Amino acid sequence: MHSVKQMMILFALASLGVGAVTPASAQNAEASGTNGTAAAKAAASATQPTKAQRKQARKEARAKKNAELKKLEDSGYQPYRSDPDYPQNLQNAQKKAGIGQGASQ
Numbered sequence: 267m268h269s270v271k272q273m274m275i276l277f278a279l280a281s282l283g284v285g286a287v288t289p290a291s292a293q294n295a296e297a298s299g300t301n302g303t304a305a306a307k308a309a310a311s312a313t314q315p316t317k318a319q320r321k322q323a324r325k326e327a328r329a330k331k332n333a334e335l336k337k338l339e340d341s342g343y344q345p346y347r348s349d350p351d352y353p354q355n356l357q358n359a360q361k362k363a364g365i366g367q368g369a370s371q
Contacts, residue, residue, distance in 0.1 A: 337363040 315323070335345070343359035360366070 334365060337365060 338356070338359045339345070341359040341362040343356055349355055
């Protein structure tokens, strides 16, 4: 999950950079007589992750979460059970599995 967050931040920063660069490239395209929209679209598509990359990121995040849940279940946590001691039991399982409290959020 951590790598997915890093990727999202990276893409957000890249899109901000494209916003700053696009007007300049559009001005250069207008000055040269070419279509500035095509240059802007090309610059924007270069920073956007492809559908396959987004799908792979989702698969990796899902696999990581499933592995974390498996570790918690092996440590005694039962997510399907209605438990009056819910937060404490989850925290105990996290400690036993060696998973930080922030990892499941």
